[in-house]
Every structure is written in C-alpha cells, then in structure tokens.
Amino acid sequence: MCLGVPAKVVEFVEGQMAVVDVDGNQVNISIQLVPDVKIGQYVLVHAGFAMDIVDEDWAKETMQLLKQLQPQPQ
Amino acid sequence: MESNKDYISSLLKDIQAETREVVLMEVCGTHTMAIAKSGIRNLLPPNLRLLSGPGCPVCVTAQGDIDAVIDLAERPGIVLVTFGDMMRVPGNKSSLQEARSRGADIRIAYSPLDAVEIARQNPEKEVVFLGIGFETTAPAVAISAEKALQEGLKNYSVLSLHKVVPPALEVIFSDPDIKVDGLICPGHVSIVIGLEPYIKLAQNYHQPCVVTGFETLDILEGIVMLLQQVRQGQAQAEIQYKRVVRPEGNLVAQETLKKVFTTVGARWRGLGFINNSGLEFSQQYEELDARKKFAIPEYEDIPIKGCACGDVLTGRITPHECPLFSRACTPINPIGPCMVSHEGACAAYYRYKIT
Numbered sequence: 001m002c003l004g005v006p007a008k009v010v011e012f013v014e015g016q017m018a019v020v021d022v023d024g025n026q027v028n029i030s031i032q033l034v035p036d037v038k039i040g041q042y043v044l045v046h047a048g049f050a051m052d053i054v055d056e057d058w059a060k061e062t063m064q065l066l067k068q069l070q071p072q073p074q
Numbered sequence: 075m076e077s078n079k080d081y082i083s084s085l086l087k088d089i090q091a092e093t094r095e096v097v098l099m100e101v102c103g104t105h106t107m108a109i110a111k112s113g114i115r116n117l118l119p120p121n122l123r124l125l126s127g128p129g130c131p132v133c134v135t136a137q138g139d140i141d142a143v144i145d146l147a148e149r150p151g152i153v154l155v156t157f158g159d160m161m162r163v164p165g166n167k168s169s170l171q172e173a174r175s176r177g178a179d180i181r182i183a184y185s186p187l188d189a190v191e192i193a194r195q196n197p198e199k200e201v202v203f204l205g206i207g208f209e210t211t212a213p214a215v216a217i218s219a220e221k222a223l224q225e226g227l228k229n230y231s232v233l234s235l236h237k238v239v240p241p242a243l244e245v246i247f248s249d250p251d252i253k254v255d256g257l258i259c260p261g262h263v264s265i266v267i268g269l270e271p272y273i274k275l276a277q278n279y280h281q282p283c284v285v286t287g288f289e290t291l292d293i294l295e296g297i298v299m300l301l302q303q304v305r306q307g308q309a310q311a312e313i314q315y316k317r318v319v320r321p322e323g324n325l326v327a328q329e330t331l332k333k334v335f336t337t338v339g340a341r342w343r344g345l346g347f348i349n350n351s352g353l354e355f356s357q358q359y360e361e362l363d364a365r366k367k368f369a370i371p372e373y374e375d376i377p378i379k380g381c382a383c384g385d386v387l388t389g390r391i392t393p394h395e396c397p398l399f400s401r402a403c404t405p406i407n408p409i410g411p412c413m414v415s416h417e418g419a420c421a422a423y424y425r426y427k428i429t
C-alpha cells in the first residue's frame with residue numbers, strides 16, 4: 001500500500017490534476033500536494049496523488065528496474 | 075553498473091566487518107518486503123540482526139476496528155470503499171471479502187478520489203472510504219474529504235483509522251523488553267513528515283535514525299550509516315534517501331493534515347493504546363466522520379486465537395517463532411493480518427523463504 005511509483009508529468013488538467021506517464025500508461029493523478037510541479041518533472045505517486053518531485057535520473061532508473069523486476073510470488 | 079557493484083561490495087564489506095551485537099529495526103512494511111526480497115539478511119554477520127517494526131498500516135489496525143469495519147460494511151445502503159489490502163484481513167466473524175460474498179457492497183479503489191467519484195455516481199447510497207494508512211496516505215484522504223465538502227456531497231464519509239508513526243516509535247524505544255540499537259526509518263512516510271520527528275526521537279532516546287530508500291543499495295547504505303553511528307556512540311537523525319526526502323518534508327501535506335485532522339489516542343495491534351497517534355476529523359470536517367455519522371461504537375479487541383502478530387509487529391519475535399507460521403497460517407489461508415498484507419512481516423518471511 002505504501003509503494004511509491006515515479007511518474008513523469010505530461011499535462012495539467014482541471015481541478016489540480018495532471019496526466020502522468022508511468023511506464024507508457026497515462027494516469028490521472030492529483031497534484032494538489034505538489035503545487036509547484038512542472039511539466040516534464042518526475043513525481044512519486046501514492047494512492048493517486050503526487051507526493052513529491054523526485055530526481056529525474058533516479059526516476060528513470062527506477063522505471064527501468066520496475067520493468068525488469070516483475071514481482072516474483074511463490 | 076560496474077561502479078554500483080563495487081560500491082555494493084564495499085558497503086557489504088563494511089557491514090560484515092561489524093563484530094558488536096547490533097539490532098536494527100526497519101519500521102516500514104515496504105522495507106520489510108524489500109529486505110526480504112533482496113536477500114540482504116543472508117549476507118549479514120550473525121551478530122547483526124534486522125527486526126521488523128510496526129510499519130505495516132494494515133497489520134497495526136486493531137482487531138476491534140477491523141470488526142467495526144466489517145459490521146459497517148454489512149449495514150444496508152452502505153458502499154464501503156477500501157484499498158485492496160484490507161479485503162482478506164480476518165475479523166472475528168469474517169473478512170471483508172467474505173462479507174462481500176454475502177452481499178455487502180464493498181469496492182476496491184486505488185485512490186480516495188475514486189471513492190468520491192463513487193459517491194457522486196450513487197447519490198442514493200452512503201459511500202464510506204476506509205481510511206487506513208500513515209502520514210503518506212492520510213493527506214490524500216484529507217483532500218478527498220475537502221473535495222466532498224466543497225462539492226456539497228452529503229453521502230461521502232471516511233472511517234479514519236489513520237495513524238501517525240512517531241508516537242509508536244516512542245513506545246518501541248521506551249519498552250524495556252524491546253532492544254533496538256538503531257532505526258531504519260520509513261522513506262515514504264518521511265516524504266511528508268521530514269526529518270524533524272526523528273531528530274527529537276534520536277535525542278530523547280539516544281537512538282540513531284536513518285531515513286532510508288527501498289533499493290538494495292539504499293538499504294545497505296542505510297545500514298552502514300547506522301553502524302557508523304553505533305560505533306561512534308552517536309545518535310543522530312540522517313537522511314540516506316536524499317533524492318526523494320527533504321529535511322522539512324512536504325509542507326503542503328503537513329498543512330493539509332493539520333487542517334483536516336486532529337490527533338487523538340488510538341489503539342494499535344501489538345502496541346496497545348497510544349496517545350496522539352491517531353487522526354480524527356477536526357470540527358470543521360466533522361460531518362465527514364463516518365464514526366459519528368453512523369454512530370459506530372468502540373469494539374472490544376478480541377484477539378485472534380494463536381496469532382502472534384502483535385509480538386511480530388513490535389520485534390519481540392520473528393515470524394518463525396509463531397507456532398502457526400507456515401503451518402496453519404500461510405498466504406493462501408492467513409490467520410492474522412501480518413500474513414495477509416503485502417507489507418506484513420509474516421508474508422515477507424513466507425514469500426521469500428527466510429529461515
């Protein structure tokens with residue numbers, strides 16, 4: 001539940017929302033908790049909300065990792 | 075990549091050189107999972123132990139509160155919206171999943187804003203969002219409440235079982251039975267609360283605290299930072315996860331929490347009642363409080379027979395020491411929440427076969 005996923009902000013939408021790109025999927029999230037975010041920046045997403053602006057290089061690396069590391073249940 | 079490898083082996087070397095008896099606690103459930111998955115435990119010297127703490131929000135929810143939720147979901151006209159993790163948590167009579175199969179309208183959402191949307195679309199129903207989570211999740215729920223209020227939605231409310239982490243850490247540090255030499259502090263909670271609460275904890279209890287990220291490299295670095303402090307007899311609060319966590323935290327989220335909630339005493343599984351550790355709607359938002367709206371009484375905590383989750387959550391025992399672990403209790407047939415939740419220590423130990 002606490003998992004945070006990095007996502008790139010693609011477009012602002014009405015109501016302090018934004019479209020973000022998570023690994024090719026476009027998702028609508030709220031940016032109310034990070035009002036200063038700019039298009040193209042990466043944010044950490046939790047429960048449909050951007051929680052923080054994160055370092056771009058790191059975000060790219062993590063997205064790469066997420067792609068490779070599918071969960072490995074028993 | 076190569077330099078990463080070198081760096082990891084130098085961190086490991088440092089960790090393996092430790093000869094003192096050291097116990098570190100990882101507070102966050104996501105850490106518990108990440109540590110289990112990475113296999114780090116197998117690389118530690120036997121004198122260095124990692125314990126899991128009270129950082130899985132589903133697991134620390136009191137049994138009485140779970141029973142209250144399940145009864146609420148079964149009331150006619152109620153739509154209960156919850157994060158998926160809660161569905162299989164056993165109550166004394168049944169789980170939410172079983173309640174749903176009996177006909178209760180229970181829906182899984184990814185975001186509390188989805189619950190507000192459900193309320194908009196179902197004006198004839200009472201939509202209740204189950205607010206479970208720490209400081210990372212509570213601001214999102216607070217904003218959903220603000221939205222509902224602004225839009226004049228009368229059929230949306232939240233059962234707030236939210237908890238804040240620092241008071242629970244004080245309980246851990248004050249308990250003479252729980253021996254911990256340093257804390258691997260939760261990365262995501264700290265995005266919101268920042269470093270300040272840990273500075274106080276480190277000072278008051280003389281415990282090193284390091285806010286740590288979730289990659290293997292982060293965790294190893296966090297452990298090394300803690301060991302350095304232990305060796306030097308220091309107790310400071312530091313951030314390893316600097317690329318995400320700022321010392322001041324997320325001020326907007328902190329303001330939102332302050333505006334929408336007030337802190338109240340709350341019951342935790344394993345830790346009991348802790349003052350100022352729960353979040354209740356402040357007066358201005360009272361109409362959104364499902365507890366008041368539906369006059370939900372306080373349910374007694376009836377423990378699940380044989381389940382030692384409470385002791386697991388406080389690091390008193392490891393999951394193996396529970397007699398039911400991997401015998402009567404498995405992820406397919408979980409007895410307690412620590413086996414149900416994706417962040418639960420029992421689930422982590424089972425899934426990644428930690429011996």
Ligand code: SF4
Nearest residue numbers: 382383396403410420
């Ligand atoms: S193994 Fe199962 S019964 Fe034992 S403490 Fe964990 S969740 Fe409870």
